[in-house]
Amino acid sequence: MAATLLRLATAGSVDDGKSTLVGRLLHDTKSVLSDQLAAVERVSRDRGLTAADLALLTDGLRAEREQGITIDVAYRYFATANRSFVLADCPGHVQYTRNTVTGSSTADVVVLLVDARKGVLEQTRRHLAVTALLRVPHVVVAVNKIDLVDFSQEVYERVEAEVRAVARELGVVDATTIPVSALDGDNIAERSERTPWYAGPSLLELLEALPPSDDPAHESFRLPVQLVIRPQGAARDEAHRDYRGYAGQVASGVVRVGDEVVALPSGRRTTVVGIDLGERSLDEAFAPQSVTLRLADEIDISRGDVIAAAADAPVPTQDIEAVVCWLGDAPLRPAQRLLLKHGSRTVQTAVRSLNGALDLDNLHAVPADSLSLNDIGLVTLRLAAPLPVENYSVSRRGGSFLLIDAHDGRTVAAGMVGATLPSGAPAPTEPEGDEEWEI
Amino acid sequence: MTTTTNVTAAQAISTTGDEGATGLAAHRSGDDSDDRRLSQLDALEAEAILVIREMAGELERPALLFSGGKDSVVMLHLATKAFWPAPIPFPVLHVDTGHNFPEVLAYRDETVERLGLRLVVASVQDYIDDGRLRERADGTRNPLQTLPLLDAINDNRFDGVFGGGRRDEEKARAKERIVSLRDEFGQWDPKNQRPELWNLFNPRHRPGEHVRVFPISNWTEVDIWRYIDREDIPLAPLYYAHEREVFRRDGMWLAVGPVSQPRDDEPVETRLVRYRTVGDMSCTGAVESPARTNAEIALEVAASTLTERGATRADDRISEAAMEDRKKEGYF
Ligand SMILES: Nc1nc2c(ncn2[C@@H]2O[C@H](COP(=O)(O)OP(=O)(O)OP(=O)(O)O)[C@@H](O)[C@H]2O)c(=O)[nH]1
Numbered sequence: 001m002a003a004t005l006l007r008l009a010t011a012g013s014v015d016d017g018k019s020t021l022v023g024r025l026l027h028d029t030k031s032v033l034s035d036q037l038a039a040v041e042r043v044s045r046d047r048g049l050t051a052a053d054l055a056l057l058t059d060g061l062r063a064e065r066e067q068g069i070t071i072d073v074a075y076r077y078f079a080t081a082n083r084s085f086v087l088a089d090c091p092g093h094v095q096y097t098r099n100t101v102t103g104s105s106t107a108d109v110v111v112l113l114v115d116a117r118k119g120v121l122e123q124t125r126r127h128l129a130v131t132a133l134l135r136v137p138h139v140v141v142a143v144n145k146i147d148l149v150d151f152s153q154e155v156y157e158r159v160e161a162e163v164r165a166v167a168r169e170l171g172v173v174d175a176t177t178i179p180v181s182a183l184d185g186d187n188i189a190e191r192s193e194r195t196p197w198y199a200g201p202s203l204l205e206l207l208e209a210l211p212p213s214d215d216p217a218h219e220s221f222r223l224p225v226q227l228v229i230r231p232q233g234a235a236r237d238e239a240h241r242d243y244r245g246y247a248g249q250v251a252s253g254v255v256r257v258g259d260e261v262v263a264l265p266s267g268r269r270t271t272v273v274g275i276d277l278g279e280r281s282l283d284e285a286f287a288p289q290s291v292t293l294r295l296a297d298e299i300d301i302s303r304g305d306v307i308a309a310a311a312d313a314p315v316p317t318q319d320i321e322a323v324v325c326w327l328g329d330a331p332l333r334p335a336q337r338l339l340l341k342h343g344s345r346t347v348q349t350a351v352r353s354l355n356g357a358l359d360l361d362n363l364h365a366v367p368a369d370s371l372s373l374n375d376i377g378l379v380t381l382r383l384a385a386p387l388p389v390e391n392y393s394v395s396r397r398g399g400s401f402l403l404i405d406a407h408d409g410r411t412v413a414a415g416m417v418g419a420t421l422p423s424g425a426p427a428p429t430e431p432e433g434d435e436e437w438e439i
Numbered sequence: 440m441t442t443t444t445n446v447t448a449a450q451a452i453s454t455t456g457d458e459g460a461t462g463l464a465a466h467r468s469g470d471d472s473d474d475r476r477l478s479q480l481d482a483l484e485a486e487a488i489l490v491i492r493e494m495a496g497e498l499e500r501p502a503l504l505f506s507g508g509k510d511s512v513v514m515l516h517l518a519t520k521a522f523w524p525a526p527i528p529f530p531v532l533h534v535d536t537g538h539n540f541p542e543v544l545a546y547r548d549e550t551v552e553r554l555g556l557r558l559v560v561a562s563v564q565d566y567i568d569d570g571r572l573r574e575r576a577d578g579t580r581n582p583l584q585t586l587p588l589l590d591a592i593n594d595n596r597f598d599g600v601f602g603g604g605r606r607d608e609e610k611a612r613a614k615e616r617i618v619s620l621r622d623e624f625g626q627w628d629p630k631n632q633r634p635e636l637w638n639l640f641n642p643r644h645r646p647g648e649h650v651r652v653f654p655i656s657n658w659t660e661v662d663i664w665r666y667i668d669r670e671d672i673p674l675a676p677l678y679y680a681h682e683r684e685v686f687r688r689d690g691m692w693l694a695v696g697p698v699s700q701p702r703d704d705e706p707v708e709t710r711l712v713r714y715r716t717v718g719d720m721s722c723t724g725a726v727e728s729p730a731r732t733n734a735e736i737a738l739e740v741a742a743s744t745l746t747e748r749g750a751t752r753a754d755d756r757i758s759e760a761a762m763e764d765r766k767k768e769g770y771f
């Protein structure tokens with residue numbers, strides 16, 4: 001079978017070495033082409049550096065290069081024998097947290113960097129909290145700049161313990177830690193001889209060995225309808241004059257010809273009689289394929305509706321509790337009206353109540369009367385129309401939504417239905433340590 | 440100025456369905472344990488179709504940039520799949536530099552005809568003729584495309600434009616969102632981009648603003664060739680190895696043509712070449728290559744030590760931030 005795609009995002013405080021690490025990973029896997037490397041060497045030389053600054057491979061904007069920081073996500077690509085990688089190098093600066101949330105929202109794995117000299121900082125906590133909330137399937141903690149602490153096992157273990165404590169409070173239980181020097185390449189593509197006390201894999205080995213995403217057969221079938229396809233007189237082929245199909249991406253699960261499905265929110269049932277991908281007909285489709293379903297009956301289905309497995313369809317609701325990452329410049333306040341986009345439907349919503357915000361110092365919820373840029377809070381929302389939302393812990397696709405400012409169209413929040421904030425009570429220890437994590 | 444050739448206008452994609460009878464019950468077949476993981480190409484295809492459909496649903500008057508080059512051809516192929524069996528429900532827009540490879544122009548017209556598309560052309564030559572734009576000292580016209588593009592968007596009231604830009608092409612493109620806002624002057628503000636979360640795309644904007652949409656953001660040049668091979672997509676012939684009269688300039692092979700004449704110290708040779716990109720003929724270089732099939736090209740590209748722009752575009756060598764500056768002004 002062809003290579004599978006793994007999406008990686010970096011996280012961690014400003015200057016902890018995220019861009020350098022991505023550059024190093026690209027460089028040491030021979031994924032940097034000679035003209036790109038020459039350009040980076042030229043700029044580095046002009047700045048009086050003695051070696052190429054590999055962070056320049058991703059810090060491509062003029063303002064980023066002037067200031068030596070990352071402002072927005074850069075996407076880079078590389079492949080090994082059995083995996084293709086999309087690397088999203090995210091910024092560390094608190095001002096650009098929304099860009100880091102952007103990068104990690106689609107990630108299969110987040111690599112969180114911590115400077116060995118500084119340990120856990122506020123941004124480390126914020127990014128780890130966001131990673132936990134987003135339920136990114138895998139977390140790797142890279143304790144970086146190990147060269148600046150003389151490759152000390154003692155320092156590494158101290159930082160590792162500190163990160164693990166924070167991770168545990170936030171409910172992340174499967175984080176793996178690695179001592180690295182992004183600058184020199186220790187434990188990035190290959191294991192380093194300068195950390196003889198470390199017996200684990202290099203970062204690249206670890207990434208290559210990560211298990212692929214779950215088989216969609218274990219999920220319930222959902223397809224948000226993006227378009228109703230009815231060529232009528234415009235059909236390029238007479239045979240398709242009466243074609244009627246419901247186009248969308250399978251958000252979760254598997255659908256087969258013959259399956260009984262239900263349209264939501266109407267609740268009408270019908271049967272799948274055909275599945276098309278372009279002019280090819282399929283017997284089944286699974287997440288995340290983009291297909292068109294043909295149904296046995298001409299029931300009322302429009303863009304924004306969800307087609308779901310009849311046996312276990314979600315119940316549409318107008319009231320939701322959710323955790324939001326607030327990404328707007330103006331604050332969120334109770335009673336505020338906004339637009340909410342879920343799947344392919346956008347509806348009006350009002351903030352019924354703000355039930356708390358995450359205090360990043362103590363890592364638990366505190367009362368709040370507004371949320372400012374980069375705050376994480378728990379809200380109750382009232383929707384203008386019922387939506388078949390699901391719990392984010394059950395389905396990332398069915399439980400995620402955007403909040404949008406109706407006036408200027410900006411996206412102001414990332415929302416996760418049914419998520420909660422840590423209460424401050426010590427997290428229960430997981431009986432079986434198998435990738436279960438809750439926040 | 441924009442000229443319009445109307446071939447067909449289709450009102451085939453509706454966003455509302457009709458009332459009808461409820462369905463019959465059916466049984467659900469039992470689970471099997473087949474491996475259901477999409478290959479890389481299938482995952483990229485699914486993402487691109489998702490984006491194209493979502494924007495067709497959200498936007499009122501989108502258009503698709505179509506130059507006849509490989510990336511825009513792949514985008515058009517994906518759009519064909521996204522709406523099948525209905526025709527593509529929006530026009531295609533070509534910003535014509537007047538410095539075209541004749542094969543590419545012929546290919547453009549054939550494709551528009553074959554798919555029954557409406558083609559809108561914005562002509563750089565018209566702007567030069569009536570003085571709205573002036574020819575640059577170096578003669579290249581790629582940077583001159585911005586004004587005709589923005590005027591065409593305004594004149595046609597397009598609220599979204601699909602582009603074939605890929606993040607792996609260039610370091611400023613690497614920073615692009617899939618759905619990317621442009622202000623009322625068509626400008627991109629890379630320091631203040633809208634968050635883009637999960638697979639939820641938000642193209643809402645104020646009047647006068649528009650969005651650029653890049654459905655193949657995450658494709659690399661190799662992905663493009665493997666996909667062209669797999670889907671058997673026809674391309675303009677100059678992408679494949681052929682003999683051509685060329686001369687050496689700035690480390691590139693330029694074709695001898697009306698807008699690219701060799702100077703006295705640039706001897707003309709006949710070489711076996713192909714093009715990795717097609718753009719303004721006066722500054723787009725050919726690469727020496729014996730690759731005649733899609734599969735051979737995919738292998739050649741995978742083994743190449745130069746990026747496609749590094750190998751073929753003189754205009755990108757002007758400065759470190761040439762692309763970023765052009766994009767900020769409203770370039771593709
Ligand atoms: N000695 C040493 N320096 C490092 C290492 N990794 C990064 N640096 C340096 O740390 C500084 C910041 O590195 P970047 O890679 O730009 O940091 P970043 O995390 O991407 O920063 P932002 O994106 O702005 O948050 C640069 O001067 C790097 O050269 C390392 O392993 N060892």
Ligand SMILES: [Mg+2]
Pocket residue numbers: 018019020055059069070089090091092
């Ligand atoms: Mg950085």
